[in-house]
Amino acid sequence: MPGSRDSIVRLGKLKGRQPHTVSLAEVHALIGARPPDGYPRDVLIEYLHVLNDHYHCLFERHLVALAHAMRVPMAEVFEVASFYHHFDVRKDGDDAPLLTVRVCDGLSCTIAGAGPLLADLPAVLGADVRVVSVPCVGRCEQAPVAVVHQCPVPNATPEAVFHVAKVALPQNQQAQAAINSIAVSSTVYTDFAGYRAQGGYALLQSLAQGQRDPESVLQAMEQSGLRGLGGAGFPAGRKWRIVRGQRTPRFLAANLDEGEPGTFKDRTYLERDPHRFLEGMLVAAQVVGVETCYIYLRDEYHDCRALLQAEIAKLQADPPCSLPTIALRRGAGAYVCGEESALIESIEGKRGMPRMRPPYIAEVGLFGQPTLEHNFETLYWVRDIVEKGAGWFSGQGRNGRTGLRSFSVSGRVRQPGVKLAPAGITLRALIEEFCGGMQDGHALYAYLPGGASGGILPASLADVPLDFDTLQPYGAFIGSAAVVVLSQQDRARDAALNAMRFFAHESCGQCTPCRVGTTKAAHLMQAPVWDAATLKDLSTVLVDASICGLGQAAPNPLLCVLKYFPHEVDGSTMV
Numbered sequence: 001m002p003g004s005r006d007s008i009v010r011l012g013k014l015k016g017r018q019p020h021t022v023s024l025a026e027v028h029a030l031i032g033a034r035p036p037d038g039y040p041r042d043v044l045i046e047y048l049h050v051l052n053d054h055y056h057c058l059f060e061r062h063l064v065a066l067a068h069a070m071r072v073p074m075a076e077v078f079e080v081a082s083f084y085h086h087f088d089v090r091k092d093g094d095d096a097p098l099l100t101v102r103v104c105d106g107l108s109c110t111i112a113g114a115g116p117l118l119a120d121l122p123a124v125l126g127a128d129v130r131v132v133s134v135p136c137v138g139r140c141e142q143a144p145v146a147v148v149h150q151c152p153v154p155n156a157t158p159e160a161v162f163h164v165a166k167v168a169l170p171q172n173q174q175a176q177a178a179i180n181s182i183a184v185s186s187t188v189y190t191d192f193a194g195y196r197a198q199g200g201y202a203l204l205q206s207l208a209q210g211q212r213d214p215e216s217v218l219q220a221m222e223q224s225g226l227r228g229l230g231g232a233g234f235p236a237g238r239k240w241r242i243v244r245g246q247r248t249p250r251f252l253a254a255n256l257d258e259g260e261p262g263t264f265k266d267r268t269y270l271e272r273d274p275h276r277f278l279e280g281m282l283v284a285a286q287v288v289g290v291e292t293c294y295i296y297l298r299d300e301y302h303d304c305r306a307l308l309q310a311e312i313a314k315l316q317a318d319p320p321c322s323l324p325t326i327a328l329r330r331g332a333g334a335y336v337c338g339e340e341s342a343l344i345e346s347i348e349g350k351r352g353m354p355r356m357r358p359p360y361i362a363e364v365g366l367f368g369q370p371t372l373e374h375n376f377e378t379l380y381w382v383r384d385i386v387e388k389g390a391g392w393f394s395g396q397g398r399n400g401r402t403g404l405r406s407f408s409v410s411g412r413v414r415q416p417g418v419k420l421a422p423a424g425i426t427l428r429a430l431i432e433e434f435c436g437g438m439q440d441g442h443a444l445y446a447y448l449p450g451g452a453s454g455g456i457l458p459a460s461l462a463d464v465p466l467d468f469d470t471l472q473p474y475g476a477f478i479g480s481a482a483v484v485v486l487s488q489q490d491r492a493r494d495a496a497l498n499a500m501r502f503f504a505h506e507s508c509g510q511c512t513p514c515r516v517g518t519t520k521a522a523h524l525m526q527a528p529v530w531d532a533a534t535l536k537d538l539s540t541v542l543v544d545a546s547i548c549g550l551g552q553a554a555p556n557p558l559l560c561v562l563k564y565f566p567h568e569v570d571g572s573t574m575v
Helices: 021-031 041-056 060-070 076-084 107-111 112-126 158-168 171-187 190-197 202-208 216-223 237-245 265-272 274-288 302-317 340-347 376-380 382-388 390-394 427-434 493-505 512-522 532-545 547-555 556-564
Strands: 097-104 129-134 146-148 151-153 251-256 291-296 323-331 371-375 404-411 415-424 444-452 481-489
Touching: 021 041, 021 060, 041 060, 041 076, 041 323, 041 371, 060 076, 097 112, 097 158, 107 112, 107 404, 107 481, 107 493, 112 129, 146 158, 151 158, 151 302, 190 202, 190 251, 190 274, 190 323, 202 274, 202 382, 216 274, 216 382, 237 274, 237 371, 251 274, 251 340, 251 376, 265 274, 265 302, 265 376, 265 404, 265 415, 274 291, 274 302, 274 371, 274 376, 274 382, 291 302, 291 340, 302 323, 302 376, 340 371, 371 376, 376 382, 382 390, 390 427, 404 427, 427 444, 427 481, 444 493, 444 556, 481 493, 481 556, 493 512, 493 556, 512 532, 512 547, 532 556
Parallel strands: 097 129, 251 291, 251 371, 291 323, 404 481
Antiparallel strands: 097 146, 146 151, 404 415, 444 481
């Protein structure tokens, strides 16, 4: 029929531009020979990564060859390649950059000096190296951060970046490989053998052998009160029960995209104890009845990917019981893929655009099947909750709240990092008890309790409990508990503008309110005096008409500035 796949692909050839023999050979050399049943459509992004890593960009000739090899229309390949920020699509006559250096312009890095670093690097590195600013790379406690190819440079200076870049240039392939392995080899973490020695995978084994009833695990999850720790806060046990009651086959998608500016807790835990997460994921799969688990890891975590690949291989080589299929998928630099349906689209090899709901992914998720989607940290706590009992987790907390929260704290504190603290702790207590207080010469002025989308609150609200549902009355929310602390040397309006520029950059473009509204808002917020009426109108449209949480939450920082920091935007104290 017209418009069908058969009308696009005939006799093994795509319509339109045909691939060159050399380009086909180059593609096959990297992705392997065509399997008897063809290349799976859902691994398109993985193949684009292979090409992008090898050539430092995606040439059009290779996209044409890849489309031909996979029997996928060229338009589909190009739209996916051009959607993700980490794919550098270039015309065939263009030169590929010898090296790309990315400088984080997230809020924590900005207040730590990312601007001057970005300005100085082109002259230091030379014309052969491409220097670009990028959104948060998930290392806010190490601000400012630059990423040389795939090697992060914490607390970056021009000299440090130059040293790594010099070694990482293509002519130094052996040295580059060594640099990329430094983070993995130097990270102190509990490996497979160490985890098993500490009783790891005993819970999974007892479930698989019928020694523990899946219903008892479900009840422990429900009674613990554990809620999704990626931001949405949906009760984890209830989600398990819902998906368990759906038709088969069922899938599991573990979200390690962690793109919220200010968030780095998942990376920190993964670097320390990867098998605690893996066992939690496999226990969930066993209880819910899942046959394939997909782990979606953000592309910025190159060292974590190497670590995870190595540890999954050890687990599969000596499994404690029969395991479901485990597939590790690599993100490509799109914050919107943190949204559960956009993540599923990306795992399927498509553009990461959120789906309209209903249906919900618990019913129609990956490949049209019921899917259990969880944030990394939610699965990380499963073993402790089941083995220690629901009361162990629910018995934690302050100010009438229950549970534990992992706060990613950055900004003007002496000791930034991931702080495991009781749910309901106040910001003031978090800073004093867990972060060593404010930096010398800095006094608390404002804070972001939930990253770029969680709003901005003044120091006068530093005694509000930090937890789900406690911050909404103030126009904010905890989200993934990404806390960025500002001092009297910062301005809330600058933080809000930084956040809005991020949202404008990361909007997938699917819906007009978000695509146009975030860009327009960022433009208006650059004015010395804000047009409050227009910004409020834009905010209403964004909240009411955006498809997903990106556009719906984007106005939170600017609305908080208008509410709590009007002196910064009405011209009364402008310099």
